[in-house]
Amino acid sequence: MTVLGAVALPQLPPEDLAAVGNAAEDSGLDELWLWEDCFWGGGIAAAATVLARTERIRVGIGVLPVPLRNVALTAMEVAALLRMHPGRILPGFGHGVQEWMTQIGAGVESPMTLLREQLSALRALLNGETVTTEGRYVRLDNVALDFAPTAPAPILAAAGGPRTLRLSGELADGTILTSRTAPQGVRAARLLIEEGRVKAGRTEPHRVTVYLAAATGPDAAARLAATARRNGFQEGAGIAGTPDAIAEAVRRYAAAGADTVVLEPTDDDPDLAGFVRFVGEKVRPLLD
Structure with missing residues (x-):
């Protein structure tokens, strides 16, 4: 069965996140996804807030830009969430927007090398290993977590280009694809x-999660078209319409190889909590 989620966009004011989390929990949604971009709220703080206020839903972070953090801090924070909320946190990692990474002084000459080194070190730390490494960007000297996760930790990677997709297959447990991706893009990935x-x-299984831009209501088609133009969607990406039309689009993505489809509202959606509730109450039952 296809896992269905929804996105809480980072433009959502942090004080409104609780209402969106409650909507996801109460509506029967499988997962609520967050992401971290400059310069909105932090992904770890947002995930911790939603997890603490809910009991059932899984919370994905898609994604944490690896240039923003030392890998030891990332491991500490992710391990804490995994221990406090076993089986409910899905941490994702990616290059970040290079323009923003440069803006904050965190840009690197080789984002691929940084991602490889971070994912490798993060895996070892979350596995409870003591890590010493002298990489191009990641340098650790006899580092181990005092509170490593008590169960295997999932590591997901955001990927778009061929090199990053291959790297995700090599080092990660799952891949996150953006809402620009059409079903044929899922197959290629x-x-x-x-x-x-x-x-x-x-x-072992490798889960592919894809964001699917979705809009409903009387102005849905216009809002989706504007979003597609702004973000350079592949032909066939995104869906506007009724719950039945959206559910059918989810099935197309699943048939193309997506294990999880995460519906993403347009960034001008007037009611994000309402969108999340709509996904859980109106679309989710159509996929059973």
């Missing part, structure tokens, strides 16, 4: 992810 998995000899 799956092939590249598999190349990385073969290289690393990985055989």
